[in-house]
Amino acid sequence: MIKELLIGVGIAFALFLGYIHVIQLMPLLFLVGMGVALWVLLQRRSTAPAATKEAPVKHNITFAEIGGQEHAKRELQEALDFLRHREKIKSLGIRPLKGILLTGPPGTGKTLMAKAAATYTDSVFMSASGSEFVEMYVGVGAQRIRDMFRRARTTAKKESKDSAIIFIDEIDVLGARRGQHSHQEYDQTLNQLLTEMDGMSTTQSPLVLVVAATNRPDMLDTALLRPGRFDRQIKVDLPDKEGRLHILQIQVKGKPLAKDVNLEHIARETFGFSGAQLESLVNEAAIIALRQEKTEVTQEMFRDAVDKVLMGEKTGRKPTPEELQRVAVHELGHAIISEVMRPKTVSHITIAPRGNALGFVRQIPEDDRYLHTPEQLEEQINVALAGCLAEELHYGNRSTGAQNDFVQASGLARTMVKCGLSRIGIVDEEHLPESVLDTEVRHILSKQETNTQETLKPFKKDIADFAQHIVDEESIGGAEFRQWLQGVLNQHQIASAKALPLGELGTEVGL
Structure with a gap:
């Protein structure tokens, strides 16, 4: 704020001097314009993603709040135990994991699991999307990768924590196979990520664990998937009937349900629903109750909500x-x-x-x-x-x-x-x-x-x-x-x- 104020005062003073003919105004305006353009360009090149410029987000989400993914949760917790029990694994000569890749359809809870991982390990948590690193200017993405890892290590030291988790959503935008893009920026950004995860500059304390999510693992570069980078690939698939029932039980907490509501029946007839769709289903049922000015959510409202999630809202078409x-x-x-x-x-x-x-x-x-x-x-x-x-x-x-x-x-x-x-x-x-x-x-x-x-x-x-x-x-x-x-x-x-x-x-x- 002070910097912008000083710049404004300087420009106003220069204009005043030009107005009273003390200095030549046109050359000055040209130099000022060139200086401002250069400053904006340098600022843009050194700017980290929005998520990394902010303070790391603190989440209180736990694995118990994620339903329908018992196998994936167990596998992820086992991998995260390497962060929690550092001395024990060191005595056995086990190398720490560098990365965990979560794959599966949209809406299955990959982002929630990454947040729960930060809570489980008491780590600094930072997040970004793969698209945030790709710009038309060569070198910007690589610089943002370096800044993100540096900020994660610095923040972990400030908070006296020995680990940080960086979550990259939709990593297929950033980590697609090299040589497929005509723009050099994609390859440079990926190269920098490969170096940060397992290169000359990696550090053991604080340890940075990269958790990434994608529904297109087939697009990723093979160098990114090798051991030493993404050591574990965890499938976060659509929930089965028991998983859907668990998700519904979590989502209906705090909502007044009528006595006729049968969650097992709803779980049975929602085959193929993701966790996000089930959350939307419960929310839509409550909205229907509000629309009808009811104090409880009934089974019929859940039935109509299933139709809405599957097919969409009723249209205004009036067939003959x-x-x-x-x-x-x-x-x-x-x-x-x-x-x-x-x-x-x-x-x-x-x-x-x-x-x-x-x-x-x-x-x-x-x-x-x-x-x-x-x-x-x-x-x-x-x-x-x-x-x-x-x-x-x-x-x-x-x-x-x-x-x-x-x-x-x-x-x-x-x-x-x-x-x-x-x-x-x-x-x-x-x-x-x-x-x-x-x-x-x-x-x-x-x-x-x-x-x-x-x-x-x-x-x-x-x-x-x-x-x-x-x-x-x-x-x-x-x-x-x-x-x-x-x-x-x-x-x-x-x-x-x-x-x-x-x-x-x-x-x-x-x-």
Whole structure:
């Protein structure tokens, strides 16, 4: 502040002297302008990232506050114990770790784990983003790297701590393979980081541990990933059902929940949600309660919040009554095939437009699955095709609403071929002719289309009435849908018993 004040006073005094003709004004203004430009350039080159210019942030986040990542937390804590028990590992001749790389999808808690690491080790914590180090001026990024490490060591000494943690988010921007960029600045910045992590200038006290996060580890330079730099790579993946339940239990603390809220059910139907999405889910449910002027968050509010996180907010589109009826028939087709093939998997059906969808059926997976058999993939194809086939069964034609369903069904069929689960057996994906792939995909889709049509036929007369009920209600729950479906199945069994032997009842109703 004083520096800027003195500069301002100096410029004003020079202008005054020029005004009274004591000195030549134009040459002076030129020199002042050149001096100011040079000063700004030097300041910009020596400026560290914003996060490193500030005092190191103190966090009170602990590993107990991070849910759904028990394996990753254990692995990270084991690596951090090298910082906590320095004398013990020194007696065994163990080299301290220089870096830990956290990889995984966005929103899984990588940044939270880095903050918890600083709390766990009682270390100085400094953070920056990979993009903060890259500038158009050559040498700026490298200078910022040096300043960040120097500031981390200096701060640790001032606070009488023997370790500091530097967290670099989105390190793939900074650490991409050298030679891929036309600008020399990228390579110089990465070279400086490599030197700081394991080079001639590294120090043992205070020890600087680099924790970095990325969802693109395949882009990183091999020199960055070698032992001595990032010694550990920890996968922070999407949480399983138990992990999602743990996250929900943490997030609902302090929120008034109604007695009907079943967190286990919510955890089951949020397969594929990240920790950030689950946090957003709980927050959206509370917002719905506020909007409805309720004092408690109910299970139905959580259901609507799941829809909002998955599909987005309700849109202002208003389909015609004929379109609503067709959408209801379409979604009912999906629901019938899903429930027939995998009982108790339909959570609810809605025709309220959200995002780009005019309606959808939300299904609850039986379990978190990471491997699929041919039969399970075929069932998913059947469910995807059922919407347009229900329209064809009722109206005699199809609509453009099934475009995304066809993309999904085609993708599943291609997966079957490439994984060796089709009739052509094991294939080499790299050398598989596109014509052979397309022919086999069409065969799979045609076969499953026929199977789905046969399964839907017994419901032809009943679909229209229940579709109208969905139009009237806009959304119905899975329990109500199953009650209707069971009644329809019972009617078909009674009707078929007059003409068919008992053993053929299952075939008649498409089961």
